Amino acid sequence: MSDTHAGKFGPYGGQYVPEALMPAIEELTDAYERYVLNNEDGFMDEFQDRLRDFGGRPIPLQYAEQLSERYDTDVYLKREDLLHGGAHKLNNALGQVLLAKYMGKERIIAETGAGQHGTATAMAAAHLDMPCEIYMGKTDINRQRPNVFRMRLNGAEVNPVTVGRGTLKEAISETMRDWATTVENTHYVIGSVVGPAPFPQMVRDFQSVISEEARHQIEEQAGRLPDSVVACAGGGSNTMGAFANFVEDDGAERSSAEKSSGDEPRDRVDLIAVEAGGSSLAVDEESGVAPNSATLSTGHEGVLHGARTKLLQDSDGQIMESHSVSAGLDYAGVGPELAHLVDEGRVTPANVDDDAALEAFHRLSQEEGIIPALETAHAFAYLHENPDAVGDVTIVNVSGRGDKDLETVIEETEKRDLDVDVDMSIFEGAM
Amino acid sequence: MSDTHAGKFGPYGGQYVPEALMPAIEELTDAYERYVLNNEDGFMDEFQDRLRDFGGRPIPLQYAEQLSERYDTDVYLKREDLLHGGAHKLNNALGQVLLAKYMGKERIIAETGAGQHGTATAMAAAHLDMPCEIYMGKTDINRQRPNVFRMRLNGAEVNPVTVGRGTLKEAISETMRDWATTVENTHYVIGSVVGPAPFPQMVRDFQSVISEEARHQIEEQAGRLPDSVVACAGGGSNTMGAFANFVEDDGAERSSAEKSSGDEPRDRVDLIAVEAGGSSLAVDEESGVAPNSATLSTGHEGVLHGARTKLLQDSDGQIMESHSVSAGLDYAGVGPELAHLVDEGRVTPANVDDDAALEAFHRLSQEEGIIPALETAHAFAYLHENPDAVGDVTIVNVSGRGDKDLETVIEETEKRDLDVDVDMSIFEGAM
Amino acid sequence: MAENERLQAVFERDEPAFIPYLAAGDPDYEASKAYVEALARGGADVIELGLPFSEPIAEGPTIQNAIVRALESGMTPDRFFEFVEELDVDVPLVCMTYYNLIYQYGSEDGPRPFVEKAADVGLTGLVVPDLPAEEAGPLRAACDEFGLDLVFIVAPTTEGERLERMREQVSGYVYVQARLGTTGARDDVSDQTDESLARIDDWDVPKAVGFGIKEGEHAARIVRAGADGIIVGSALVDIVADGAKSDDSVEAVAERLERKARELKDGALAGAADSEPRPERT
Amino acid sequence: MAENERLQAVFERDEPAFIPYLAAGDPDYEASKAYVEALARGGADVIELGLPFSEPIAEGPTIQNAIVRALESGMTPDRFFEFVEELDVDVPLVCMTYYNLIYQYGSEDGPRPFVEKAADVGLTGLVVPDLPAEEAGPLRAACDEFGLDLVFIVAPTTEGERLERMREQVSGYVYVQARLGTTGARDDVSDQTDESLARIDDWDVPKAVGFGIKEGEHAARIVRAGADGIIVGSALVDIVADGAKSDDSVEAVAERLERKARELKDGALAGAADSEPRPERT
Numbered sequence A, B: 001m002s003d004t005h006a007g008k009f010g011p012y013g014g015q016y017v018p019e020a021l022m023p024a025i026e027e028l029t030d031a032y033e034r035y036v037l038n039n040e041d042g043f044m045d046e047f048q049d050r051l052r053d054f055g056g057r058p059i060p061l062q063y064a065e066q067l068s069e070r071y072d073t074d075v076y077l078k079r080e081d082l083l084h085g086g087a088h089k090l091n092n093a094l095g096q097v098l099l100a101k102y103m104g105k106e107r108i109i110a111e112t113g114a115g116q117h118g119t120a121t122a123m124a125a126a127h128l129d130m131p132c133e134i135y136m137g138k139t140d141i142n143r144q145r146p147n148v149f150r151m152r153l154n155g156a157e158v159n160p161v162t163v164g165r166g167t168l169k170e171a172i173s174e175t176m177r178d179w180a181t182t183v184e185n186t187h188y189v190i191g192s193v194v195g196p197a198p199f200p201q202m203v204r205d206f207q208s209v210i211s212e213e214a215r216h217q218i219e220e221q222a223g224r225l226p227d228s229v230v231a232c233a234g235g236g237s238n239t240m241g242a243f244a245n246f247v248e249d250d251g252a253e254r255s256s257a258e259k260s261s262g263d264e265p266r267d268r269v270d271l272i273a274v275e276a277g278g279s280s281l282a283v284d285e286e287s288g289v290a291p292n293s294a295t296l297s298t299g300h301e302g303v304l305h306g307a308r309t310k311l312l313q314d315s316d317g318q319i320m321e322s323h324s325v326s327a328g329l330d331y332a333g334v335g336p337e338l339a340h341l342v343d344e345g346r347v348t349p350a351n352v353d354d355d356a357a358l359e360a361f362h363r364l365s366q367e368e369g370i371i372p373a374l375e376t377a378h379a380f381a382y383l384h385e386n387p388d389a390v391g392d393v394t395i396v397n398v399s400g401r402g403d404k405d406l407e408t409v410i411e412e413t414e415k416r417d418l419d420v421d422v423d424m425s426i427f428e429g430a431m
Numbered sequence C, D: 001m002a003e004n005e006r007l008q009a010v011f012e013r014d015e016p017a018f019i020p021y022l023a024a025g026d027p028d029y030e031a032s033k034a035y036v037e038a039l040a041r042g043g044a045d046v047i048e049l050g051l052p053f054s055e056p057i058a059e060g061p062t063i064q065n066a067i068v069r070a071l072e073s074g075m076t077p078d079r080f081f082e083f084v085e086e087l088d089v090d091v092p093l094v095c096m097t098y099y100n101l102i103y104q105y106g107s108e109d110g111p112r113p114f115v116e117k118a119a120d121v122g123l124t125g126l127v128v129p130d131l132p133a134e135e136a137g138p139l140r141a142a143c144d145e146f147g148l149d150l151v152f153i154v155a156p157t158t159e160g161e162r163l164e165r166m167r168e169q170v171s172g173y174v175y176v177q178a179r180l181g182t183t184g185a186r187d188d189v190s191d192q193t194d195e196s197l198a199r200i201d202d203w204d205v206p207k208a209v210g211f212g213i214k215e216g217e218h219a220a221r222i223v224r225a226g227a228d229g230i231i232v233g234s235a236l237v238d239i240v241a242d243g244a245k246s247d248d249s250v251e252a253v254a255e256r257l258e259r260k261a262r263e264l265k266d267g268a269l270a271g272a273a274d275s276e277p278r279p280e281r282t
């Protein structure tokens, strides 16, 4: 992994947080090292048991017949949509809530954008019998209603965040404020590979079960490593989870110590992070609005939410309002490790626009019988637009299911003239 | 199994269908025997592979910490809610759509009540590239909207059924009418262990993967068989699936052929089928309305939808309108094999009312972080009301997840004064 | 195998039988009686009377709706038998209903009480669309006991062994289903009809064709194809439905039914006139 | 370590320092200037001027809203520096902002251009709430280069090694966070204040306490507890917000701010009068 020292990934990472939080972050760093890295008190064993029994792991890697034929390439789907809660988010939420329990914390808080991290956290907190509050922006509350209900049904309090545009960015800021007040008994379960160290590496570690399984599965099913792994990136947690165990498959010469007999280079697995291109890659500096969330492609280094990373910001350094049809990608920052891997050339950043994502949503639903999250649909839109870029064998990470997105999809599809066969009139009967 | 000859279970079962369908049913019986029972052309292998890769099997058996403590008994949850689509229904839908493909059929039709069978069928049909039409009653369309969208997103046509009360009963009748017209190229994927032979046994066989897994899992995790298995019963497919591999654990003396050394009796696993008690077990003969769906407890032998079984009917033999807060249990019939097992004393019929099911829904959501389908909640309500009846170790089948029920639950909870701590005002913010 | 004499007599005449269907009690008890009597006046040779069942899986929308109207107006098996007793018609009546109503009638489970009562009120036969030959044993026995015919339906998909089994059980007449699907009036005559008739050409039982016949012209066409009778339901039920909807007088509707019956009957007769003379039956 | 002379001079006087905060540009550029000047008239010894950042994670709702107003009225880092230059006040000014604005300023990445400009317009120090000592190296170096103080915040949770690390880096004054949480006016004084002050009792840098001070009485209480200064933000921002909401004249609001400032300053002085004389500083 690329976090060689003190939570930095090249120039990125670090701990840019109010002083009041620093002791908690040091405590967390210590707990992360003991429990997660060193499996103290059998933490990782318990985590894995619970991921299996409560979460439903291992999750299949599925050969996608229709897509493989369409794109003339072997497309495998890593089915995180089947994880309890409907997205990869539980891998991390369960890990962190369990860690909070090991740390003796008594209360859980979390931010949420699409509501997937919030529901995952609420579920994990209920499962582990911990009180839980979730901060969610008002815009996201409106476009992800089912998830709001689910969190509440699981006994979590949902605190609406009304400042700014009311999306993920504001929700994170608000959760940090809560944490700054309650840090002594509360753990903040951050929802992606963002925030101050040790969050980016810890969340990645919890999520890396995705590629740990996928690597075994593809070797078993295809008899080889994939030529590429494609994942959507908001903060980048499903991305890093899907990439982690392939990062070292970089096609480089092996160091002599690693060489077995010959000196062939390692296999090369291309890692492709697909961000939300929104409605346009252009930016309105004047109003501070980016009509996209394509941080890796268009962002610039800066400091946000506790870490140095790539950001959507104006020339002064004010954070822009990002936009995406998918709430879970609608974020002006990105995980510092992902930013670093892009700079290093190890990860290829890409983006697709809202229309392409919606089309991919319908295509996957109709052709494979899998209704993906709108976030996930971005990865499939990339595949659709770049079938030649993924090699002969590719893994696409199905980061979540689309049940939460039904209303948005109907509304947004109706507005557009999509290049896919959807008859919107058929949706009226049941409204 | 109890289907000793020709699709009969004791006095139940049979093939009471219009003549036009009989040839198709004979063809299906033949295909069932060849492909399902005898694994011709590797049908069952392909089925199991697809259940694994597309469906996400095996599905965990989870120890429920909070419930076990509450009821002072070891409660294990068979997590069919984690199956692709969110309910056990895919086990059957995938099996039948695949079978239709082996049979050379070109079109799939199905009825649906809760929409879970419809979505499962639509998903399976998309996965296997088969055109698909789903019949659904107008009442059910209104109370299970998200599932209507999901079917349509998966490319299925949803045909509203407006006759009668517009629930499952009418949808089945309507699908049979379609089948009678299109029988030559169309397979009717029936959604539960009902209908003419060979459907009840075939659907049971596809669903019995539930208890096949659960039996291994409980032996591994608890080191013993359970004292009981509890499942909700509408038509009875999750019920029969969860019971199938425990039916022979009836506590009877073993026949001498089976005896190994001693002559101890087999373990006894109690099988408890929980139906919808609705608002009352009383029946209004005059208006032909049963405010419940407790067929096993209160029904009488008769013929409906192709089979002889227990039915909710008036003294003339007219079928009653059943009622339940959960669309998937809202059916006036029940699988013939289940009816027979109840007569034989092997399965214990039980029922819980709407209120109890809603309370159980909230309890499981809050305490275990699992939002169950309203159907499933009936099984948990039974556990709550009869914690002493399930023995020291029980398996409850979590037949599905409750995402589809959010609106109904909010509405129905608001109407009532439930014995569970739900603050309905919290649901308003996001409406 | 019982052959009900009155039913047999119909087919022994040297002309095709016109067999109309109405749901008893549609839209209400008294009107329905008048309508059935109008059919008799219009030339019906046999009348199929539907005893409405709540789950009529073999019916199309027209007859489904008739059944809903009849049930809502209070039709029950007991009222149905009264209805039959009270009818002032001279032609044989056949009851068309679903098996559950037959099975549940009376104090014991099973078809016997129903059949006994049916014979008692003068019904001559039964058609049970959800009862294939395989499950018909007990009902067949009761019909034999009480001298009723049990009419079976031959579908376009019925072939081979199934056809043989049915041939053994059928009596009165065989109901030849003109096309796949449910009941309902259509605008054309299906080619499937000819094939179906050909398949049972050598059966020694009258062949009545139904499903979708709407006009005299259809009737003629079908008789020319070799049918011994035509069965017409939805086209007549449509008239009842229209009358109920427009609140027309019972007399006006009855008049229309009689006229339609005559058109169909005349069509059948015309078809017979065109055909070669039919072989004598024993 | 740089000690800005003007800031140092404030704390060398034998009286507690009153350090008010306002967001520059709230609710607009001109009014904000008038308000800052009113604070100076009201007895401010140092003024903390907020340069608004879009993600103020350490602020409570009061200051968040002030920042939104300031941003909406067009405040930017460049305008901020103009603002500072144009201010007609005599007391040392400290800029409070978030690290990203500092980092992005100028043509190169990194804090140097910002600090150079800050020094240029006469700012005497910086407070950066999202920059803990661990990440402060480059900014500390730039501040040293241009003679600015870098104020750190000691939180109630800051202990042990972290406290030592901060002690080495802090200059100007140490900002003692009176309680956990974000900024915002409260109705009481936290016990955490006493504990925090006790923990850094032997530090050789002035201690200014902030977070939640609202009234003269609070100010007195905190000075009695040993603070060398009090920092008041939200209680003053509330006055600006009320004025903006009621559309009051700039003069009227300025007048209220001046009065509130005097109350707080007097409270601090009263607290000092009650305490034993403060030890001399070098």
Ligand SMILES: Cc1ncc(COP(=O)(O)O)c(C=O)c1O
Pocket: A087, A088, A113, A114, A115, A116, A117, A191, A192, A193, A232, A233, A234, A235, A236, A237, A238, A239, A327, A328, A329, A373, A375, A376, A399, A400, A401
């Ligand atoms: C299904 C799904 N995929 C992807 C994302 C994006 O998050 P990340 O980039 O951290 O995986 C989200 C966020 O909510 C999500 O719900």
Ligand SMILES: Cc1ncc(COP(=O)(O)O)c(C=O)c1O
Pocket: B087, B088, B113, B114, B115, B116, B117, B191, B192, B193, B232, B233, B234, B235, B236, B237, B238, B239, B327, B328, B329, B373, B375, B376, B399, B400, B401
């Ligand atoms: C989740 C769930 N459980 C149970 C049922 C009842 O069906 P069955 O009794 O066939 O399992 C349904 C039917 O839709 C369902 O969706």
